[in-house]
Amino acid sequence: MTFSQELEARFAKMIGNYPPGRQKGALIPMLLYAQDDIGQITDELIDEVSKRLSVKRVEIEEVLGYYTMLHREKRGRRHVQICTNVSCMLRGGEELWEHARGKLGIGNKQTTADGSISLEEVECIGACSWAPAILVNYDFHFNVTPESLDELIDGLRTKQ
């Protein structure tokens, strides 16, 4: 399969970072960045990565099953991840989570009908000092309230 030029360049640099025979180390970042481009981990992608890094298919399945950030299902263009772990929960994370579900009309690991937004309840994202926190793709949003969440989601919808 073919990737965009930027992604190819990124892969080339990444693979070069590992000593000879240890290219396997590039597995997780490769999957992650490819997922950003494609929106999900496809069978085709698994085959391609397995070929490029000489990793068995089943080894990739092991990684996919273990890491929740890697998705076999198609995600929305904006992936909203709401933390409900201890610090965020104490500061209203669970209310945020319920609010987001109500507003978007979708559940955990589901995507809106137009494919723009997907939702996931996640464990600690390392932003406890500014709880409750939300992660949209790679961008953090801190001290989120139901009102600021509404704003954020509306913004995401119009941004496309």
Added chain:
Amino acid sequence: MAELVTLTIDGKQTTAEKGTLVIEAAKKVGIEIPAFCYYEGYSLQAACRMCLVEVEKMPKLQPGCTLPAAEGMVVMTDSPKVVEARKSTLEFLLTNHPLDCPVCDKGGECELQDMVFRYGAGESRFTEIKHHANEKQWSPMVYYDPARCILCYRCIRVCDEGLGVGALGLTHRGVQAEITPSNGDHLECDECGMCIDVCPVGALTSGTYRYKSRPWEMNHVGTICTHCSNGCKTTLSIRNGEIMRANNRDQSGINGEFLCAKGRFGYDFVHSEERLQTPLVRKDGQLVEASWSEALSLVAKKFAEVKARRGKFGVVGSARTTNEEAYYLQKFARQGLGTANVDHRRSGDVASLLNALSGRRDALATVADLYTAKAALVVGADLAQQHPLLAFQLRANHRHHGSATYVVSRGPVREDSYAARSVRARAGEEIGALEQSRAELSKHASVVILYGDAVKGADVAKLVAFGDSLGVEVKYVCLMDYSNSRGAWDMGLTHEYGPGYKAAGERGLSLPEMLAATDLDVVWAVGANPLETAGLASKDAFVVVQELFLTETARRADVVLPAASAYEKNGTVTNTCGEVQRLKAGAKVMGTKTDLEIMGLLAKEMGLDLGIWAPEKVFEEIRRTVGGYNVQLPIIVTGGAAPTQPVNGGLSVLPDASLVRSAEDTLFTSGSLGRYSKMLNAAMEAPGKLYKE
């Protein structure tokens, strides 16, 4: 010698080589440290926490399976802390483990049951609903029940490290963690079933055995696999004469616990509904059922009549019947019928090797040598496909001892992945390609050279000359196809040689010559199917066939005598390395007789004196008269493998190399037997292909 350390385990002082794991050191002084994930010969995992021991001056309990013994170490395997830890570990393992022991295949021989019985707590504090996941079928051979799985990683390691396949992995986390096959929802692999075998619980179950029987209802008979020439010991579990499963859990024999798909699942041909169970006699052009006495007397009468008028016989032997049967058949033909037309289908040129090695002792490699030699050279064979045990041995040798493997083959093989050098050479050009590995090979203290059917005749002598020129200790293996391919040669089932490679007095017809001859009066095929690929030119020949199935040859026969398979026989077979092992009858199929008994009864009917036809008696005669077969009886009687020696002195006649051709069976084919194994044919990978990418 390695440095020794002294340590104390449960008050017993012992010495061990530095680096020995505590679990092994304890075993040596008779102390069991229980473990699930620890498995001798495979990488360490420390996943199950069952082997925790208390070590003086160490603040926490230590896993005995990864802890190397050290000087002055004081280990306690039975302290209150350890006992408590074991109870807790087992309590955890049982939180989601279903209590379906009454219907589980493993019930009665389950390591988890045994551990809980011995070390477990009497009660559990968990009241939550058990996490359940449904059973999955991965292939016709392998089923997986995630709920029973204790995640010990044994199956993953045996597949990856032992077989070099790596078809299993572990996905997801926590209670959802489970074993996943190579293709997501199904397996694409060797289907060897080793994963089922090493599974300590009933998580991996066998397509042939699951929900069929309880372990204690069966008798376990150790015999030799009847498929390829490697001669794996297999333990048949028999209930009421029927084979319920095959494995080698007691790890006896040259293969330890190794078995491939054919050994583990390919026994089902024995109970195929297509098995012949009554003699057939041709009447008015049709094969019709007849009694044994009618069929035998018809054959005996015909044989006697043709012999009396000095008519021509053609006798075709098998590469699967026992040594005793092969010996008896050639004796019957040469002495009883007075014909020199005796042959079988050959798959490796061992006569040229024995000729080249004449006078040497210990120049034939045993299966065990493949695990200890410093290097191996595989010429003209796809070892992992054609000779799974030998490939397994080489891989284990590489893994444990860092041995080097060199390959000369016409296409890619699995050995390439770890070979020190792989050379591609077209069939017939292998000898020339050896030179490329010469310099490296001569650096190893001991080398085993294995060669397939591509090397024959004068090339075998060249190969031995190449081996001699390396200046190191070299042993050889002539690779052949079937369970007694080697024995058929040794017993004199060739037109060139009598037993022990003594030149046959009068030169008879070879197998292709017999088929092409137009004037044969009788063709007698014992366990052979020569008409599968060729026609019989003697249109009026009276054809007698001893067979398990109505093969192409049997369909042409005038009399078909239903024969017993190797799993229903006593006797001996010789594997491709020249090691003699004992067959023990396990299964029973009504209506059949062993080939030896059939021949004995025919001899009696004809009034011939060919000696008693009991296998033990015939083997006694073989030990006395066949060169190299004066093997030690106690080894064979106790189920061991006794190596034969090359003949003493060169052969006065060289074999016809053009007759040597391997059938190139894969992991899923096995000549005419394989055709009648439903399991082998059901594999998605069947029939498979040699030298594939």
